[in-house]
Amino acid sequence: QVQLQESGPGLVKPSETLSLTCTVSGGSISSINYHWSWIRQPAGKGLEWIGRIYTSGSTNYNPSLKSRVTISVDTSKNQFSLNLSSVTAADTAVYYCARAYGDFVEWFDPWGQGTLVTVSS
Amino acid sequence: DIQMTQSPSSLSTSVGDRVTITCRASQSISSYLNWYQQKPGKAPKLLIYAASSLQSGVPSRFSGSGSGTDFTLTISSLQPEDFATYYCQQSYSSLTFGPGTKVDIK
Numbered sequence: 697q698v699q700l701q702e703s704g705p706g707l708v709k710p711s712e713t714l715s716l717t718c719t720v721s722g723g724s725i726s727s728i729n730y731h732w733s734w735i736r737q738p739a740g741k742g743l744e745w746i747g748r749i750y751t752s753g754s755t756n757y758n759p760s761l762k763s764r765v766t767i768s769v770d771t772s773k774n775q776f777s778l779n780l781s782s783v784t785a786a787d788t789a790v791y792y793c794a795r796a797y798g799d800f801v802e803w804f805d806p807w808g809q810g811t812l813v814t815v816s817s
Numbered sequence: 818d819i820q821m822t823q824s825p826s827s828l829s830t831s832v833g834d835r836v837t838i839t840c841r842a843s844q845s846i847s848s849y850l851n852w853y854q855q856k857p858g859k860a861p862k863l864l865i866y867a868a869s870s871l872q873s874g875v876p877s878r879f880s881g882s883g884s885g886t887d888f889t890l891t892i893s894s895l896q897p898e899d900f901a902t903y904y905c906q907q908s909y910s911s912l913t914f915g916p917g918t919k920v921d922i923k
Contacts, residue, residue, distance in 0.1 A: 742916050743904055743906075743914040743917075744914070745911075745913065758912070759818075759911065797866075798866070798867075798908070800908065800909075801848065801849045801851070801866060801867045801908055802849075802908035802912065803851040803863055803866040803867075803906070803908075804851075804853075804861070804863060804906075805863040808860065810860050
């Protein structure tokens, strides 16, 4: 069964770039049936979709974050990554990676366990 | 942008109760609506996709209905493991989640 695991620094300084990687195990990231997303959740708050990537490399981003987000995929390592530039304290959150299914009705299953990223000097 | 609202924001209830959570979209989203359950410190878990389809492995006490702008998640008989926060999510235009409904013990 497919499992996802986020990794990356837990502490990032303001104005720097947040970089996370999601490693997919138990299945191929290249499957045409799925695509891959990043979602975040500030402490005690709701969920915010960051963006998605298809195995073709095509991406879509949340308009509110689009100017600062880059998502990439490395099929040779079965990984996809998130870069979020010019971070502020407002970017402090638990970051999840998730497998997405569906082209119009799009849902997420499974999710990684999440990784807390704190933006602080 | 499509805004999602959920009601109630929280409810206190008892084991065995029937629970209904409502999700409303600011414009029609057809059936492009999913439901998730999240427990403290854990990732969300998919319950219902496409408004009314039960995800494999999810107990049949969970059901979803609705289309257009109004949707409901129903738990027919609440079990102890169901105390959690529930989120709806639309994918009709970009992708947004509702603010969540916390279900706790009365």
